[in-house]
Amino acid sequence: MSSLVSFFAGAFIGGVVAYIFSRRVANVQFDNAKTRDKSQKKRYKDIYIRASNQRLSLGPYIVAIGGGTGLSTLLKGLKCFTRNITAIVTVTDEGGSSGRLRQEWGVLPPGDIRNCLLALAEDDSSLNRLLNFRFDRGELAGHSLGNLLLLAATEIAGDFRKGIEELNYMLAIRGQVLPVTTESVCLVGRTKNGSRVEGELNITTCGPDLEELWLEPRNAKPLPEVLKAISNADLIVLGPGSLFTSVIPNLLVEEVSNAILNSSAPVVYVCNLMTQPLETEGFSVWDHAKWIAKVLRRFPDFVVANSTPLPQDIASRYIAAGSMPLLVTPEEREKFKKIGVYLIEDKLYKINEEGSVRHDSVKLAECLVRIARSAREREIWKESIQFSGMSG
Template identity: 45%
Template sequence: MSDSRQLRVVAIGGGTGLSTLLRGLKRYTASPAGTTPAGDPACPDLPCLIRDLSAIVTVTDDGGSSGRLREDLNMLPPGDVRNCMVALSEDEHLLSRLFQHRFKHGDLNGHSFGNLFLAALTEISGDFAQAVQTSSQILATRGRIYPSTTENATISARMDDGSLVEGETNITASKQTIRELMLTPHDAAPLPETLDAIAAADLITLGPGSLYTSLITNLLVRGIPEAIAASQATRVYICNLMTQANESLGLSAAQHIEKILDHAGEQIFDYALINTAPIGGATLEQYAREGQTPITADLERIRKLGIEPITGNFLHEGDVLRHNYDRVAETVLNLALKR
């Protein structure tokens, strides 16, 4: 990457998928103190390609610690935002241990420190979005983090048997196939800063992440899909590696995209990043126990949607299967630099 341009990047999603991608993008982003990644001994040869990095994060979680805080304190769920803060922080190792620490006793049992930190800042500021920005400054994050909406939004899903399931936890636990996802209130609005970031972006990514509860959820917020469709940025969908129980079993890469476009109501992608590298047998057996299989790369069907597939080896096989965030970040940044 020898291009001297600096890009404005917007990454949209939720769950572990978004935080994984942000770890890769962070390495190309100047630190808040003004030093570039070239000063980082872990990546001495990386250019500072990103001048502005924004993460747009889903906030419909209603389970676990996030769900308890949402119910008890009438605040937005902090879990996915917390993961993004850790991923973008200057000293991720220390903050990961601190912010992901879960208490094991008493009334705090099950709560993570990071969630309580955001809850405290929300009470002090009276505004969740302001609490996120304040915490980002305290933690010296290499980027800005925006909740997709600051309204107390919930999701419901129409299933293939016609039933209506309400709430993210119930949706992910259902054994039925999701046909349509809905947001309440249906006119939930994004922050103005979110639309400004999308309008100014040179690169917009969606994914990886749970098809419905991490990705499509963001596109149900009024104005976000329209802003992506109108953007002159390079727009990239980063496809999951495996199908997911209760979200996308049996769906090919093209079918994932079709579901997203159906809910967005707009053409919001130029490219789709698809893994075509083989996955190890032991890993396949592990995921097969949950009925999960590698996502089929039906490239011609993707092209018929007006989207160019970008294929390659984007795997990182460890205890769990993840994207290789360095390889993904390099690939999407190169796509943006070609424009």
């Protein structure tokens, strides 16, 4: 009897051991399979990233000139189509955190540069939240972390341009961001009654009365990289952005406007979606383009404008705040046609979660990339470009 019990006990124990061993083997195999699966997924992801980077590296060379929210919005769209992007950014900002750092530390205003760097970053979701974080108390109240980081990089590198390069590398951006000049310049204007107006903040209050704009010193030199980028461009984009304080200041650097005039690349002006209170109050799309032509000494080859009215509730809110939607009139279409400017109109806006109207960055970028690719392929771009869903 005892031998029978011993037999069954031994068989049971052996079965348990065999079961445990088989489970261990199965777990090891499962773990190995999971490891292989993760490894394979990582390999596929790496292949996809390399293929995507290869595709983007073959994209057109686009120079985007401006500042403020408009330029950074455009860059977010452009980076989906090419990594050959150069953002040329104005350095006349005097307000907010940028203005304080400019006054207290003697650095060029970092705000617009920061926004463009973040817009071109590979993964801007978490970086945006961190570097756009704005302190709300103490001596740092009003400053954004990104501005302070750019200030720190400048102090360490000993040069504003080198500080930007450090952030270019750290954020792994698609393209490059350049200040139009590293000299400290002031935006100055003269009104129709002969009054002198100094500083960006004052310029924004008297746009319709302005007769002339210039920078002091008048002989400010651009970065060599700025001129090189313009020379190599397949497309030069002006705007979107504040007409007198974001776009035009870049063109007031004489060597920059001369480089644009000498370039064979098409020049595109992207008109704003709305007028800006006081700065462009009462302006039409034609008025915006005419000021560009006055400063650049030629009209752009293309003008891109929104074609679709805003929802009534959104439009009413903006109108109450002093901003009017900008839509091309039939008379303006005739004017542009008469002087040979190709007008592209489409629904180019979207409304964000806060209810603010912004350019649809991807749709706008797609429109611009089509122009650039056509020019790059040496087609007769004014005659050959076909924009589905766009009229002009």
